[in-house]
Amino acid sequence: MIDPSHFVDRLDALGVRSYTGVPDSLLKALGQHIQASVPAERHTITANEGAAIAMAMGTYLRTGDLGAVYLQNSGFGNIVNPLLSLADPDVYGVPMLVIVGWRGQPGVADEPQHVKQGRIMEPLLEALELPWAILPSEPAEADRVVEELVTAAREQQAPALLLVEKGTFAAAARPNAEPDPELAALPTREEALAELVAALGDDTINVSTTGMLSRELFELRQAHGGGDRDFLTVGGMGHACSIALGIAAHEPQRETWCLDGDGAVLMHLGSLAVIGHHAPATYFHVVFNNGVHDSVGGQPTAISTVDLPAVARSVGYRHAARTSDLASLPDHVEALRDAGGPALLELRVRPGNRSDLGRPTRTPRESREAFMGALR
Numbered sequence: 001m002i003d004p005s006h007f008v009d010r011l012d013a014l015g016v017r018s019y020t021g022v023p024d025s026l027l028k029a030l031g032q033h034i035q036a037s038v039p040a041e042r043h044t045i046t047a048n049e050g051a052a053i054a055m056a057m058g059t060y061l062r063t064g065d066l067g068a069v070y071l072q073n074s075g076f077g078n079i080v081n082p083l084l085s086l087a088d089p090d091v092y093g094v095p096m097l098v099i100v101g102w103r104g105q106p107g108v109a110d111e112p113q114h115v116k117q118g119r120i121m122e123p124l125l126e127a128l129e130l131p132w133a134i135l136p137s138e139p140a141e142a143d144r145v146v147e148e149l150v151t152a153a154r155e156q157q158a159p160a161l162l163l164v165e166k167g168t169f170a171a172a173a174r175p176n177a178e179p180d181p182e183l184a185a186l187p188t189r190e191e192a193l194a195e196l197v198a199a200l201g202d203d204t205i206n207v208s209t210t211g212m213l214s215r216e217l218f219e220l221r222q223a224h225g226g227g228d229r230d231f232l233t234v235g236g237m238g239h240a241c242s243i244a245l246g247i248a249a250h251e252p253q254r255e256t257w258c259l260d261g262d263g264a265v266l267m268h269l270g271s272l273a274v275i276g277h278h279a280p281a282t283y284f285h286v287v288f289n290n291g292v293h294d295s296v297g298g299q300p301t302a303i304s305t306v307d308l309p310a311v312a313r314s315v316g317y318r319h320a321a322r323t324s325d326l327a328s329l330p331d332h333v334e335a336l337r338d339a340g341g342p343a344l345l346e347l348r349v350r351p352g353n354r355s356d357l358g359r360p361t362r363t364p365r366e367s368r369e370a371f372m373g374a375l376r
């Protein structure tokens with residue numbers, strides 16, 4: 001296994017000192033070390049993975065230094081465009097090191113949404129015609145491979161990619177942080193979800209975002225029944241709100257509620273403008289804001305400087321509000337309904353999740369069929 005601090009020190013010695021990316025559970029130890037040790041002016045968690053490639057380009061354009069980008073392979077699709085149409089040696093030729101967490105690696109059990117992406121990772125990397133390698137877990141070997149890749153990136157003026165298997169990085173030692181009293185006073189996401197679902201009643205269509213929230217919704221339905229009209233967006237982070245828009249555009253009677261995350265809503269924030277523009281009266285949006293990418297390790301999002309209700313109103317949502325008070329949820333739901341869609345509620349919740357949270361037991365295809373059957 002590789003010590004994340006050793007890895008970051010090696011990159012530093014090779015002249016790679018700036019980091020951008022979207023956090024990944026498989027790269028959690030590396031991400032935590034970067035978050036704790038790299039100064040904020042050299043580390044940016046971007047809204048989506050494509051933006052991280054673009055930031056690393058900017059870093060190179062101004063400094064001539066290679067930037068490092070990190071992501072989970074589920075975000076690979078988001079990087080292909082800026083890699084091939086900007087950074088590629090056939091276009092601007094911008095060297096950088098792209099570190100990709102390999103979910104769904106063949107032979108390693110993983111969730112359905114990771115299996116195909118994981119299986120075709122190597123041919124995908126091959127098809128890019130860029131230098132790439134798998135990071136060995138033996139430290140001396142890893143040093144050699146990383147040095148070769150960084151050298152290849154510089155010589156070929158090309159992005160180089162490093163594929164990282166599960167368990168490659170050793171867990172980073174982390175000091176026990178004092179619990180923040182302001183956060184501790186907030187409800188958990190799971191409590192807020194249960195209250196919201198109760199306030200919504202049984203007639204709504206619900207589209208839930210990628211990560212723990214969908215798992216919590218699934219468990220809630222297991223315990224209390226219902227849920228055939230829930231669509232769990234297990235992959236494609238950031239797109240739950242547009243799936244909900246596609247449904248609402250063809251569903252003038254029933255309400256469609258998107259249950260979103262702050263990281264997810266920021267990932268494709270432009271979609272809010274399209275929702276506001278399209279303005280289906282049956283569209284309702286609840287963003288569970290815990291300030292972090294909780295599902296992959298709790299790394300901060302940029303939401304702390306965003307006034308989300310103001311953003312929603314400015315792009316045409318008819319109503320937008322914020323609360324952390326679960327007792328007021330039924331009133332808020334009523335206010336959204338009275339205003340008509342599109343309308344948004346930002347629900348402030350506390351980071352964290354239950355460690356024994358289950359996962360959907362039906363296959364995604366079975367869920368899709370049940371969902372469509374329930375809407376007919």
Ligand SMILES: Cc1ncc(C[n+]2csc(CCOP(=O)(O)OP(=O)(O)O)c2C)c(N)n1
Nearest residue numbers: 074075211237261262263264292293294295
């Ligand atoms: C395109 C893409 N990038 C990254 C991921 C990995 N991922 C899954 S959930 C998640 C965090 C979601 O954060 P947020 O929306 O704030 O919800 P929270 O987990 O905090 O409830 C990430 C980064 C993914 N599934 N898809």
